[in-house]
Amino acid sequence: MPNKVILRNQVREHLLKQMQQGALDPGDRINLAALARILKVSVTPIREALTQLQQSHIVRAIPNCGFIIAEVNHEEAKNLYELVAHLEVLALEQSTFDEAAIEALKKQRTLIAETDEPLERVNGYMEFHRLLTANYNNSVVQQILKDLKSRVFFYEREFMSDDSFHYNSNEQHDAIIAAIEEDNLPSAALVLKMNWIFVQDYIEKQLFIL
Amino acid sequence: MPNKVILRNQVREHLLKQMQQGALDPGDRINLAALARILKVSVTPIREALTQLQQSHIVRAIPNCGFIIAEVNHEEAKNLYELVAHLEVLALEQSTFDEAAIEALKKQRTLIAETDEPLERVNGYMEFHRLLTANYNNSVVQQILKDLKSRVFFYEREFMSDDSFHYNSNEQHDAIIAAIEEDNLPSAALVLKMNWIFVQDYIEKQLFIL
DNA sequence: AAAATAATAATCGTATACGATTTATAACGT
DNA sequence: ACGTTATAAATCGTATACGATTATTATTTT
Numbered sequence: 396m397p398n399k400v401i402l403r404n405q406v407r408e409h410l411l412k413q414m415q416q417g418a419l420d421p422g423d424r425i426n427l428a429a430l431a432r433i434l435k436v437s438v439t440p441i442r443e444a445l446t447q448l449q450q451s452h453i454v455r456a457i458p459n460c461g462f463i464i465a466e467v468n469h470e471e472a473k474n475l476y477e478l479v480a481h482l483e484v485l486a487l488e489q490s491t492f493d494e495a496a497i498e499a500l501k502k503q504r505t506l507i508a509e510t511d512e513p514l515e516r517v518n519g520y521m522e523f524h525r526l527l528t529a530n531y532n533n534s535v536v537q538q539i540l541k542d543l544k545s546r547v548f549f550y551e552r553e554f555m556s557d558d559s560f561h562y563n564s565n566e567q568h569d570a571i572i573a574a575i576e577e578d579n580l581p582s583a584a585l586v587l588k589m590n591w592i593f594v595q596d597y598i599e600k601q602l603f604i605l
Numbered sequence: 606m607p608n609k610v611i612l613r614n615q616v617r618e619h620l621l622k623q624m625q626q627g628a629l630d631p632g633d634r635i636n637l638a639a640l641a642r643i644l645k646v647s648v649t650p651i652r653e654a655l656t657q658l659q660q661s662h663i664v665r666a667i668p669n670c671g672f673i674i675a676e677v678n679h680e681e682a683k684n685l686y687e688l689v690a691h692l693e694v695l696a697l698e699q700s701t702f703d704e705a706a707i708e709a710l711k712k713q714r715t716l717i718a719e720t721d722e723p724l725e726r727v728n729g730y731m732e733f734h735r736l737l738t739a740n741y742n743n744s745v746v747q748q749i750l751k752d753l754k755s756r757v758f759f760y761e762r763e764f765m766s767d768d769s770f771h772y773n774s775n776e777q778h779d780a781i782i783a784a785i786e787e788d789n790l791p792s793a794a795l796v797l798k799m800n801w802i803f804v805q806d807y808i809e810k811q812l813f814i815l
Numbered sequence: 816a817a818a819a820t821a822a823t824a825a826t827c828g829t830a831t832a833c834g835a836t837t838t839a840t841a842a843c844g845t
Numbered sequence: 846a847c848g849t850t851a852t853a854a855a856t857c858g859t860a861t862a863c864g865a866t867t868a869t870t871a872t873t874t875t
Contacts (some may be wrong), residue, residue, distance in 0.1 A: 401666075401668050401858075402858075402859070403656060403858085403859095426825095426826080426827085427826075427827075428826070436859080437859060437860040437861070438827090438828095438860085438861095439649075439858075439859050439860065439861090440858080440859065440860095442653060442827090442828080443652060443653060443656045443858090443859095444656075446613060446654075446656055446657050446662040447656050447657060447659070448651045448828055449657070450657040450660040450661055451660055452745060453750070456611075458611055458827090458828090458866095459828075459865080459867065459868070460826085460827075460866090460868090461826070461827065461867095461868050471745075473743075474743045474744060474746065475745060477743055477746075478695075478743065478745055478746050478749075481691070481692075481695050482691075485688075485691050492783040533683075533684045533687055533688065534683075534684060535662060535685060535688055535753070536684065536687075536688050538662070539688075539749060543745070550865085555686040555833085611828075612828075612829070613828085613829095631833090636855095636856080637856075637857075638855085638856070646829080646830085647829060647831070648829040648830085648857090648858095649828075649829050649830065649831090650828080650829065650830095652857090652858080653828090653829095668836095668857090668858090669835080669836050669837065669856085669857055669858075670836090670837070670856085670857075671837095671856070671857065693838095
């Protein structure tokens, strides 16, 4: 029974991966017939997957038009970042980090610094944050965080490409790692929150320019 | 276009209302054909609605068996209550309350005290908490809170029927209202958190007995 | 040439059909 | 009477069909 492959789940994962790989952009409409041909399934599991992603705030359903990747906007940015920051802080405060986990964080932080390809940077950044929170034993929070970040990803792709952003963010990541190494999670959580505020400010400034 | 009625949305609201009215219990399987006959629609929008509710942690999809209201369990209770408490505290801290809002809170607190019908009590309790957080201007958080509470509702129906629970909870509600009247939201948020901890402890004790 | 209108094509949301799987019932064996 | 096996019925998940709506293209008007 656990081995049974349910197509809507596969379609959902496919779509999420497409997003992560930068293959879907804000404004895109997801063409059901085309996707059905690509995936060699009918539109039924595609629609079921898309209505799930709609429920997760990842895509938007426009009646009689279909499912789109919504354009980025200021209000949504505020709503998303406020919540993601809060949930990450919650997760971090409830986490424990062994040597291996700290090593993984350091490795990921280095990875971010070593790449200058924008998509890789964003994915690296988000993976770093995932590592910060991965040990929090609350599957509901983890799923919600994962979904929210699938949407947040579009903001980060759009606005977080330049060097100065990543330079500043990397310093904050260093501070988080240092606090974790000292077993000072409240301090780590505070810097993490500051990092998200920094990101939110950075993105909101650019959304105002638009 | 905003007036177009999308059946899956209607089905989803119908199912949520059925839950709130106590018509669906943990362990129940949702029979697609029967529901299609009752609602006079095909199974397609029903499945789409149910896959959305699955994504919201409200129902569980069992491959080849269908969609069920999952039984209550200890781990899920911990996960849900931890998150709901945290999100409500966040929402309350970011809220503002005018006279009308405070009046509505008082009215609702009184309503809870005046009824001894279990379902009404639970719904009244949840409405009180909704009023506490309704002014927080973050649609993402509001939707997530709403969904989580649809699932939390099953725990509260099952375990929160006796007088002593509501007596203690009502005292905490009074303290929250008093703090809000004094414009002391951090204090109100602290009591709110204590209220959720109280609820969580209360329910976990009973889940251990099971 | 640009704007408005009409016609056509594409797509959406839902209904229905159908093979696969699970559940319920009947028959058989101990 | 209870347990096991076989059969039938019910249900699930997906594919396909189809009317309604939207988008695109063609034609007409200004």
